[in-house]
Amino acid sequence: MLSRQLKTKKKHETWFRFAGKPVRFSIREFAIVTGLPCGKFPQKSKMKLKAKIAEQPYWPCLFGKVEVATVSSVIKMLYRKTVNRDIRIGYACLALLESVLLPTSLNMKISRDHVEAIKDLDAFFRFLGDE
Known part of the structure; x- marks a missing residue:
């Protein structure tokens, strides 16, 4: 997945190509998938x-x-x-x-x-x- 990564200026998201189409994976999706807290540090x-x-x-x-x-x-x-x-x-x-x-x-x-x-x-x- 990371070898097909596209460059972006946004810090907290990754874009990659899947089946020829660009797909976004942001920190929000990461939090949903993993269940980890991805907010600000206390x-x-x-x-x-x-x-x-x-x-x-x-x-x-x-x-x-x-x-x-x-x-x-x-x-x-x-x-x-x-x-x-x-x-x-x-x-x-x-x-x-x-x-x-x-x-x-x-x-x-x-x-x-x-x-x-x-x-x-x-x-x-x-x-x-x-x-």
Whole structure:
């Protein structure tokens, strides 16, 4: 489908050719098909932002001193079963985010922003379930 994609100036929609005809697939259709919340991100209060600045990054808790982690390395960590349940759930969420829901690169590197998003798994799951 993406190999037959047409160029467009609109940010939140994709046009592609199907049976010789142009077809639109927008963020609205994506939300309907997947059931995922595709609205605006909830605004963060200034108090939460100040608290986040003071917090330590979550990356070292998951990956130690490793600077770059990939989805394949996370899946290998899941197979080893050497960490506790919460960290394993975090690894699984990262693998899904980076490979299926929000792939950011072809070699599927784990984004530090996504690692911080899964730090609070309850808030992460609430965000996915909102709508």
